[in-house]
Amino acid sequence: MPLILISGYPSSGKTFRSTQLVDFFARKISQSPDPKVQRLKVHHINDQTLGLARDVYASARPEKDARAAFTSAIKRHLTRDVLLVADGMNYIKGFRYQLYCEAKAVQTPNCVVHVGTPVEKCRELNDAALESQTGGYEVDVFENLVFRYEEPNGMSRWDAPLFTVPFDDAHPPYDAIWDALVGSDGKGKVVRANAATVLKPAAEKDYLYELEKTTSEVVAAITTWLQDHPGEAGGQVFPAESRELCVYLPATAPSLPQLQRLRRQFTALNRQHALNKSRIRELFVDYLNDTFQK
Ligand SMILES: Nc1ncnc2c1ncn2[C@@H]1O[C@H](COP(=O)(O)OP(=O)(O)OP(=O)(O)O)[C@@H](O)[C@H]1O
Known part of the structure; x- marks a missing residue:
């Protein structure tokens, strides 16, 4: 419960x-x-x-x-x-x-x-x-x-x-x-299990690889943007071809070690909880935006 x-x-x-x-x-x-x-x-x-x-x-x-x-x-x-x-x-x-x-x-x-x-x-x-x-x-x-x-x-x-x-x-x-x-009927809310569930061993290696790869790609997209726009405050980075996802950078540009630390935090938090693979990029972008807004 x-x-x-x-x-x-x-x-x-x-x-x-x-x-x-x-x-x-x-x-x-x-x-x-x-x-x-x-x-x-x-x-x-x-x-x-x-x-x-x-x-x-x-x-x-x-x-x-x-x-x-x-x-x-x-x-x-x-x-x-x-x-x-x-x-x-x-x-x-x-x-x-x-x-x-x-x-x-x-x-x-x-x-x-x-x-x-x-x-x-x-x-x-x-x-x-x-x-x-x-x-x-x-x-x-x-x-x-x-x-x-x-x-x-x-x-x-x-x-x-x-x-x-x-x-x-x-x-x-x-x-x-x-x-x-608990809800009025005592049954509680229905919670979907797909966003975070315990890993099945067969899926584990593939999932961890995807988690590392996708989050590294997002960090690489941000560092490339920072190199191309030296000294520019803020900035919007689109880490997917579709340009549907956007990382809103804070006024003070994050350093590479800072980005790596956030990436490690995110992967550590999600290692045990297999996210749907197609959503890793979106959720990491959410995580970064949430952190940068603080
Ligand atoms: N809204 C309130 N109205 C009246 N008294 C309050 C209220 N909130 C806290 N207190 C009183 O403030 C004191 C500290 O509260 P409490 O021990 O619940 O804080 P805490 O956040 O749990 O502390 P800690 O961080 O040490 O765990 C207690 O004596 C409590 O009775």
């Missing part, structure tokens, strides 16, 4: 909102006359339930390990009968994309709940938590996490549907979230 991915600044109230959702789901399930709904269970995971300390965010390696622990907990709990509330900052777009693929792979719906508390309020809550020793992040870790936060964008497949909860709202939009994930 569905993955409810919480996202927000540090100390923004993610656990506060998650607890509200967990209580609402439990109430809704217990009051439902439908046996399909009664069968559902609610599960809440966050850094505390996984035994992860806040200082993991102070350096890259422990943070990466913490993300791996979070991902494997999600994989473990993502089953047909569980509403899984994944309460974490989930601040990296690529990481949200990866979790979206996990949900797709088990054919279950997903949504993102963005805890939209303004940064000044989060700072205030963080300071209060530090002072009362009930939580909070060291000031430099807090500021760094805020700086690195990549806000969800409901236009991206992996961040949709997106529900943003302002600080002053009494609770998240319960009914809209329930309808989007």
Whole structure:
């Protein structure tokens, strides 16, 4: 059953909102006359339930390990009968994309709940938590996490549907979230498996070759354009003969190492999730445009 991915600044109230959702789901399930709904269970995971300390965010390696622990907990709990509330900052777009693929792979719906508390309020809550020793992040870790936060964008497949909860709202939009994930008949949304499924061994070599080749062609088209237009700001690159696809370059031209890094990120994210081969180019162009717009 569905993955409810919480996202927000540090100390923004993610656990506060998650607890509200967990209580609402439990109430809704217990009051439902439908046996399909009664069968559902609610599960809440966050850094505390996984035994992860806040200082993991102070350096890259422990943070990466913490993300791996979070991902494997999600994989473990993502089953047909569980509403899984994944309460974490989930601040990296690529990481949200990866979790979206996990949900797709088990054919279950997903949504993102963005805890939209303004940064000044989060700072205030963080300071209060530090002072009362009930939580909070060291000031430099807090500021760094805020700086690195990549806000969800409901236009991206992996961040949709997106529900943003302002600080002053009494609770998240319960009914809209329930309808989007479970639906009024308790059957949930139908999720197509073709965009992201587990690889079959025979297809694997061919798929990985195609993934490398197609993404390299897109990077080559961009570097050729940059060489032909030195110093030109912005720019539109058409990395397919049909000219149907367009990469919109940012004002500051990306360097080759930057492009290679994005290509590696994309291929790493999609290695386990066989995209339809005919869509690799389009999805990589989407990925680049989304990154360049930030
Ligand atoms: N919308 C709100 N209304 C009232 N109090 C709130 C609200 N949001 C958060 N709080 C309070 O702010 C404090 C921090 O909230 P919470 O622990 O949920 O943040 P968090 O984002 O989960 O933090 P962390 O990043 O450490 O996981 C708590 O005391 C919580 O009760």
